Amino acid sequence: MSTLNEKVAHTSALLQKIADSYQPAALASSLAAEDMVLTDLILRNKLNISIFTLQTGRLHAETLAVADRIREHYGYEITMMHPDPAAVEQYVNNHGLNAFYDSVELRKSCCHIRKVEPLNRALEGKQAWITGQRRTQAATRTELAEQEDDTARGMQKFNPLADWTEQDVWDYLRQHEVPYNALHDRGYxxxxxEPCTRAIQPGEDVRAGRWWWENPESKECGLHLVDGKLVRIKQAG
Incomplete structure (x- = not known):
């Protein structure tokens, strides 16, 4: 079992490799705890990796506040990727503002408009993108690889925290006094x-609060799918 220091060293080396060998590269940040670990490692080590987040238009105020704290703490401005206003308007007019509660299909359609399409725009021209996914986060991520071939986008995808535990994440954040989303302290x-996230109860899966009205096997927004299927991207190497 690797110690936290060993994991930090390994992750830092991987991020340095990405910065050196896969340019341009970007971190797709949800502004949650895992992504703040990566944000800290990237900015503290002054790595040539850009950072963006998906401003869906439905985020918690506490989530948006994290971007302000990053600016204050690191002097770095996170890039905000917004959905196409016309696509959002059409969805709302055709189905209603909160139609994602009505079916998995309508929820995935909303996610595609507010998250997947802006993600694709953010990744245009990139050689690699980085996520804060971990294997123990969800049933859909148990076989998560550290490096994957994202053939759909023609680039490499890296999950540097794949083998980190939740305890590792929080030990790192506290040791380095990294700012984080206040919702984490309220059971999130x-x-x-915001309308698709709730606090969880003791003993629940860490992603039980995401789309809680759906089955666990469907709980992905589409950012980490290939051709709409819940499969892992082929491992690189």
Whole structure:
């Protein structure tokens, strides 16, 4: 079992490799705890990796406040990627503002408009993108690889925290006094859009508060799918 210091060293080396060998590269940040670990490692080590977040228009105020804290703490401005206003308007006019509660299909359609399409725009021209995913976060992530071939986008995808535990994440944040989303202290281990996220109860899966009205097997927004299927991207190497 690797110690936290060993994991930090390994993750830092991987991020340095990405910065050196896969340019341009970007961190897709949800502004949650895991992504703040990566944000700290990138900015503290002055790595040539840009950071963006998906401003879906339905985020908690506490989530948006994290971007302000990053600016204050690191002097870095997170890039905000917004959905296409016309697509949002069409969805709302056709289905209603909160139609995502009505079916998995309508929820995935909302996620596509507010998250997937802006993500694709943010990744245009990139050679690699980085996520804060961990294997123990969800049933859909147990086989998560540290590096994957994102053939759909023609680039490499890295999950540097794949083998980190939740305890590792929080030990790192506290040791380095990294700013984090205040919702984590209110029972929100996984944070998405406000109407699609709730606090969890003791003993629940860490992603139980995401789309809680759906089955666990469907709880992905589409950012980490290939051709709409819940499969892992082929491991690189």
């Amino acid at each position: 281990p996984s944070i998405g859009c």
